[in-house]
Amino acid sequence: MVPFGLGFQVSSSLKSPTDSREPPISSENPRAPVKKRKSPRYQRQQPLQLRRLPRRLPRPFSGDSGVCDLFESPGSGSGSGSDSGSGSDSSSGSDPSPRDSPLDLQIFLDYGQSCYAFRKGLESQFHPRESLAQQPQVTAESRCKLLSWLIPVHRQFGFTFESLCLAVNILDRFLTTTPVAADCFQLLGVTSLLIACKQVEVHPPRVKQLLSLCGNAFTRQQLCNLECIVLYKLHFSLEAPTIAFFLEHFTQERVASGEAELSDAADAHALAKGMAQLSSNL
Numbered sequence: 414m415v416p417f418g419l420g421f422q423v424s425s426s427l428k429s430p431t432d433s434r435e436p437p438i439s440s441e442n443p444r445a446p447v448k449k450r451k452s453p454r455y456q457r458q459q460p461l462q463l464r465r466l467p468r469r470l471p472r473p474f475s476g477d478s479g480v481c482d483l484f485e486s487p488g489s490g491s492g493s494g495s496d497s498g499s500g501s502d503s504s505s506g507s508d509p510s511p512r513d514s515p516l517d518l519q520i521f522l523d524y525g526q527s528c529y530a531f532r533k534g535l536e537s538q539f540h541p542r543e544s545l546a547q548q549p550q551v552t553a554e555s556r557c558k559l560l561s562w563l564i565p566v567h568r569q570f571g572f573t574f575e576s577l578c579l580a581v582n583i584l585d586r587f588l589t590t591t592p593v594a595a596d597c598f599q600l601l602g603v604t605s606l607l608i609a610c611k612q613v614e615v616h617p618p619r620v621k622q623l624l625s626l627c628g629n630a631f632t633r634q635q636l637c638n639l640e641c642i643v644l645y646k647l648h649f650s651l652e653a654p655t656i657a658f659f660l661e662h663f664t665q666e667r668v669a670s671g672e673a674e675l676s677d678a679a680d681a682h683a684l685a686k687g688m689a690q691l692s693s694n695l
Contacts (some may be wrong), residue, residue: 512545532654539653541585559602579609579657590646600631604639612651656689
Protein backbone atom coordinates (compact mmCIF):
# COMPACT_ATOMS: atom_id res chain seq x y z
CA MET A 414 0.00 0.00 0.00
CA VAL A 415 1.39 3.32 -1.08
CA PRO A 416 1.41 5.85 1.75
CA PHE A 417 -0.42 9.16 1.22
CA GLY A 418 1.92 12.07 0.46
CA LEU A 419 1.97 15.46 -1.23
CA GLY A 420 4.20 14.20 -3.97
CA PHE A 421 6.52 17.23 -3.87
CA GLN A 422 10.23 16.71 -4.20
CA VAL A 423 12.61 19.00 -2.41
CA SER A 424 14.89 20.58 -4.92
CA SER A 425 18.53 20.19 -4.29
CA SER A 426 19.20 23.66 -5.61
CA LEU A 427 17.77 25.40 -2.51
CA LYS A 428 20.38 27.23 -0.50
CA SER A 429 20.56 28.54 2.98
CA PRO A 430 20.68 32.29 3.71
CA THR A 431 24.42 32.08 4.17
CA ASP A 432 24.85 30.38 0.84
CA SER A 433 22.60 32.85 -1.01
CA ARG A 434 24.96 35.74 -0.53
CA GLU A 435 26.29 37.20 -3.71
CA PRO A 436 29.94 36.63 -4.47
CA PRO A 437 32.35 39.50 -4.12
CA ILE A 438 33.08 41.81 -7.00
CA SER A 439 35.77 40.48 -9.29
CA SER A 440 36.66 40.34 -12.94
CA GLU A 441 34.42 37.32 -13.32
CA ASN A 442 31.50 39.03 -11.46
CA PRO A 443 31.56 42.72 -12.45
CA ARG A 444 27.96 43.45 -11.29
CA ALA A 445 27.81 45.08 -7.85
CA PRO A 446 24.96 44.31 -5.48
CA VAL A 447 22.12 46.86 -5.47
CA LYS A 448 21.38 48.38 -2.10
CA LYS A 449 17.67 49.08 -1.74
CA ARG A 450 16.26 51.91 0.36
CA LYS A 451 13.99 50.97 3.19
CA SER A 452 10.34 52.05 2.76
CA PRO A 453 10.85 54.99 0.39
CA ARG A 454 7.16 55.84 0.13
CA TYR A 455 6.71 56.25 3.87
CA GLN A 456 9.32 58.90 4.38
CA ARG A 457 8.48 61.75 6.65
CA GLN A 458 7.62 64.85 4.74
CA GLN A 459 8.27 68.39 5.81
CA PRO A 460 5.20 70.37 6.90
CA LEU A 461 3.76 72.78 4.36
CA GLN A 462 4.85 76.32 5.00
CA LEU A 463 1.90 78.68 4.59
CA ARG A 464 2.55 82.27 3.83
CA ARG A 465 0.51 84.74 5.80
CA LEU A 466 -1.29 87.27 3.64
CA PRO A 467 -1.08 90.95 4.49
CA ARG A 468 -4.04 92.46 6.29
CA ARG A 469 -4.37 95.29 3.83
CA LEU A 470 -4.18 94.87 0.12
CA PRO A 471 -1.36 96.81 -1.52
CA ARG A 472 -2.29 99.90 -3.42
CA PRO A 473 -2.36 99.28 -7.18
CA PHE A 474 0.51 100.83 -9.04
CA SER A 475 -0.15 103.68 -11.37
CA GLY A 476 0.00 102.59 -14.97
CA ASP A 477 -1.94 102.69 -18.18
CA SER A 478 -4.60 100.18 -17.07
CA GLY A 479 -6.95 102.89 -15.80
CA VAL A 480 -7.75 101.09 -12.56
CA CYS A 481 -6.32 103.79 -10.32
CA ASP A 482 -8.29 106.48 -12.08
CA LEU A 483 -11.54 105.04 -10.74
CA PHE A 484 -10.49 105.43 -7.12
CA GLU A 485 -8.54 108.69 -7.24
CA SER A 486 -9.99 112.13 -6.83
CA PRO A 487 -10.13 114.39 -9.91
CA GLY A 488 -7.43 116.69 -8.53
CA SER A 489 -5.00 114.00 -7.43
CA GLY A 490 -3.78 113.24 -10.96
CA SER A 491 -2.85 116.85 -11.81
CA GLY A 492 0.84 117.64 -12.03
CA SER A 493 0.64 121.24 -10.79
CA GLY A 494 0.32 120.31 -7.14
CA SER A 495 3.22 117.86 -7.28
CA ASP A 496 5.64 120.37 -8.85
CA SER A 497 5.13 123.26 -6.41
CA GLY A 498 5.06 122.64 -2.69
CA SER A 499 4.27 118.96 -2.86
CA GLY A 500 6.08 118.22 0.38
CA SER A 501 4.18 120.73 2.48
CA ASP A 502 0.80 119.74 1.05
CA SER A 503 1.36 116.04 1.66
CA SER A 504 2.49 116.61 5.21
CA SER A 505 -0.47 118.82 6.09
CA GLY A 506 -2.95 116.20 4.87
CA SER A 507 -4.93 118.53 2.59
CA ASP A 508 -4.90 116.03 -0.28
CA PRO A 509 -7.69 113.47 0.38
CA SER A 510 -6.76 109.83 0.14
CA PRO A 511 -8.37 107.62 -2.54
CA ARG A 512 -10.10 105.62 0.20
CA ASP A 513 -11.90 108.71 1.55
CA SER A 514 -12.80 110.27 -1.78
CA PRO A 515 -16.33 109.44 -3.03
CA LEU A 516 -16.72 107.34 -6.15
CA ASP A 517 -17.82 109.32 -9.18
CA LEU A 518 -21.29 108.18 -10.23
CA GLN A 519 -20.75 109.41 -13.78
CA ILE A 520 -18.62 106.34 -14.47
CA PHE A 521 -21.60 103.99 -14.13
CA LEU A 522 -24.13 106.29 -15.79
CA ASP A 523 -24.12 104.33 -19.05
CA TYR A 524 -24.68 101.05 -17.23
CA GLY A 525 -27.60 102.53 -15.32
CA GLN A 526 -29.29 103.73 -18.49
CA SER A 527 -28.84 100.33 -20.16
CA CYS A 528 -30.26 98.52 -17.14
CA TYR A 529 -33.18 100.95 -16.98
CA ALA A 530 -33.98 100.44 -20.66
CA PHE A 531 -33.83 96.66 -20.26
CA ARG A 532 -36.10 96.60 -17.21
CA LYS A 533 -38.47 99.09 -18.81
CA GLY A 534 -38.88 96.77 -21.78
CA LEU A 535 -39.83 93.88 -19.49
CA GLU A 536 -42.45 95.87 -17.60
CA SER A 537 -45.26 95.10 -20.05
CA GLN A 538 -44.62 91.35 -19.81
CA PHE A 539 -44.90 91.22 -16.01
CA HIS A 540 -47.66 93.79 -15.51
CA PRO A 541 -50.87 92.08 -14.27
CA ARG A 542 -54.07 93.30 -15.90
CA GLU A 543 -57.49 92.86 -14.26
CA SER A 544 -56.28 90.46 -11.62
CA LEU A 545 -59.71 90.19 -9.97
CA ALA A 546 -61.73 89.68 -13.15
CA GLN A 547 -61.74 85.88 -12.84
CA GLN A 548 -62.04 85.71 -9.04
CA PRO A 549 -65.59 84.92 -7.85
CA GLN A 550 -64.66 84.82 -4.14
CA VAL A 551 -61.80 87.33 -3.89
CA THR A 552 -62.82 90.98 -3.94
CA ALA A 553 -60.90 94.25 -3.95
CA GLU A 554 -61.69 94.72 -0.27
CA SER A 555 -60.18 91.36 0.68
CA ARG A 556 -57.09 92.15 -1.39
CA CYS A 557 -56.73 95.48 0.41
CA LYS A 558 -56.96 93.74 3.79
CA LEU A 559 -54.36 91.18 2.79
CA LEU A 560 -51.86 93.78 1.60
CA SER A 561 -52.47 95.90 4.70
CA TRP A 562 -51.47 92.82 6.70
CA LEU A 563 -48.43 91.97 4.56
CA ILE A 564 -46.86 95.44 4.88
CA PRO A 565 -46.28 95.27 8.67
CA VAL A 566 -45.27 91.61 8.34
CA HIS A 567 -42.45 92.44 5.95
CA ARG A 568 -41.38 95.29 8.25
CA GLN A 569 -41.35 92.98 11.25
CA PHE A 570 -38.96 90.60 9.51
CA GLY A 571 -36.80 93.48 8.26
CA PHE A 572 -37.23 92.68 4.58
CA THR A 573 -36.50 95.15 1.82
CA PHE A 574 -39.03 97.14 -0.14
CA GLU A 575 -38.14 95.12 -3.22
CA SER A 576 -39.40 91.93 -1.53
CA LEU A 577 -42.77 93.51 -0.78
CA CYS A 578 -43.19 94.83 -4.32
CA LEU A 579 -42.26 91.48 -5.84
CA ALA A 580 -44.67 89.67 -3.51
CA VAL A 581 -47.54 91.91 -4.64
CA ASN A 582 -46.58 91.32 -8.27
CA ILE A 583 -46.53 87.54 -7.79
CA LEU A 584 -49.88 87.68 -6.01
CA ASP A 585 -51.61 89.70 -8.74
CA ARG A 586 -50.11 87.67 -11.57
CA PHE A 587 -51.32 84.44 -10.00
CA LEU A 588 -54.81 85.87 -9.53
CA THR A 589 -55.03 86.52 -13.27
CA THR A 590 -54.47 82.83 -14.03
CA THR A 591 -56.15 80.79 -11.29
CA PRO A 592 -59.31 81.28 -9.21
CA VAL A 593 -58.61 81.25 -5.47
CA ALA A 594 -60.98 80.37 -2.65
CA ALA A 595 -61.57 82.95 0.06
CA ASP A 596 -60.29 80.70 2.85
CA CYS A 597 -56.98 80.16 1.02
CA PHE A 598 -56.35 83.80 0.14
CA GLN A 599 -54.20 84.46 3.20
CA LEU A 600 -52.13 81.37 2.44
CA LEU A 601 -51.57 82.72 -1.07
CA GLY A 602 -50.30 86.01 0.34
CA VAL A 603 -47.85 84.26 2.66
CA THR A 604 -46.67 82.02 -0.17
CA SER A 605 -46.11 85.00 -2.45
CA LEU A 606 -44.05 86.69 0.25
CA LEU A 607 -41.98 83.53 0.72
CA ILE A 608 -41.23 83.23 -3.00
CA ALA A 609 -40.29 86.90 -3.23
CA CYS A 610 -37.97 86.64 -0.24
CA LYS A 611 -36.27 83.60 -1.73
CA GLN A 612 -35.64 85.65 -4.85
CA VAL A 613 -34.44 88.87 -3.18
CA GLU A 614 -33.38 88.33 0.42
CA VAL A 615 -30.25 86.63 1.66
CA HIS A 616 -32.06 84.93 4.56
CA PRO A 617 -35.68 84.15 3.66
CA PRO A 618 -38.17 83.46 6.44
CA ARG A 619 -38.85 79.99 7.70
CA VAL A 620 -42.06 78.23 6.87
CA LYS A 621 -42.76 77.72 10.56
CA GLN A 622 -42.60 81.46 11.19
CA LEU A 623 -44.99 82.26 8.37
CA LEU A 624 -47.46 79.62 9.48
CA SER A 625 -47.42 80.99 13.02
CA LEU A 626 -48.43 84.40 11.68
CA CYS A 627 -51.51 82.77 10.17
CA GLY A 628 -52.45 81.26 13.53
CA ASN A 629 -51.38 77.78 12.37
CA ALA A 630 -54.51 77.57 10.26
CA PHE A 631 -52.53 75.94 7.46
CA THR A 632 -50.02 73.13 7.34
CA ARG A 633 -46.52 73.03 5.96
CA GLN A 634 -47.57 70.66 3.20
CA GLN A 635 -50.30 73.02 2.06
CA LEU A 636 -47.87 75.93 1.81
CA CYS A 637 -45.30 73.88 -0.10
CA ASN A 638 -47.94 72.58 -2.51
CA LEU A 639 -49.24 76.08 -3.16
CA GLU A 640 -45.70 77.31 -3.72
CA CYS A 641 -45.21 74.71 -6.45
CA ILE A 642 -48.53 75.66 -8.04
CA VAL A 643 -47.66 79.37 -8.08
CA LEU A 644 -44.25 78.73 -9.63
CA TYR A 645 -45.79 76.47 -12.25
CA LYS A 646 -48.49 78.97 -13.18
CA LEU A 647 -45.98 81.80 -13.46
CA HIS A 648 -43.55 79.63 -15.48
CA PHE A 649 -40.84 80.39 -12.89
CA SER A 650 -40.60 83.97 -14.20
CA LEU A 651 -39.73 85.95 -11.09
CA GLU A 652 -37.47 88.71 -12.47
CA ALA A 653 -40.27 91.24 -12.62
CA PRO A 654 -39.33 94.94 -12.69
CA THR A 655 -41.03 96.51 -9.70
CA ILE A 656 -41.57 100.05 -8.51
CA ALA A 657 -38.70 99.62 -6.05
CA PHE A 658 -36.21 99.38 -8.92
CA PHE A 659 -37.51 102.48 -10.69
CA LEU A 660 -37.55 104.56 -7.51
CA GLU A 661 -33.97 103.56 -6.80
CA HIS A 662 -32.92 104.38 -10.36
CA PHE A 663 -34.55 107.81 -10.39
CA THR A 664 -33.05 108.66 -7.01
CA GLN A 665 -29.54 107.72 -8.11
CA GLU A 666 -30.01 109.65 -11.33
CA ARG A 667 -30.94 112.82 -9.43
CA VAL A 668 -27.87 112.51 -7.22
CA ALA A 669 -25.55 111.81 -10.16
CA SER A 670 -26.83 114.76 -12.19
CA GLY A 671 -26.53 117.13 -9.25
CA GLU A 672 -30.22 118.06 -9.16
CA ALA A 673 -30.52 117.22 -5.45
CA GLU A 674 -28.30 116.56 -2.49
CA LEU A 675 -27.93 113.08 -1.08
CA SER A 676 -30.00 113.84 2.03
CA ASP A 677 -32.81 115.45 0.04
CA ALA A 678 -32.87 112.57 -2.42
CA ALA A 679 -33.03 110.06 0.44
CA ASP A 680 -36.00 111.89 1.98
CA ALA A 681 -37.81 111.99 -1.35
CA HIS A 682 -37.10 108.30 -1.87
CA ALA A 683 -38.56 107.41 1.54
CA LEU A 684 -41.66 109.51 0.83
CA ALA A 685 -42.11 107.82 -2.55
CA LYS A 686 -41.85 104.39 -0.93
CA GLY A 687 -44.59 105.30 1.53
CA MET A 688 -46.84 106.51 -1.26
CA ALA A 689 -46.19 103.30 -3.20
CA GLN A 690 -47.18 101.19 -0.21
CA LEU A 691 -50.42 103.12 0.18
CA SER A 692 -51.23 102.89 -3.53
CA SER A 693 -50.68 99.13 -3.59
CA ASN A 694 -53.73 98.68 -1.36
CA LEU A 695 -56.02 100.41 -3.84
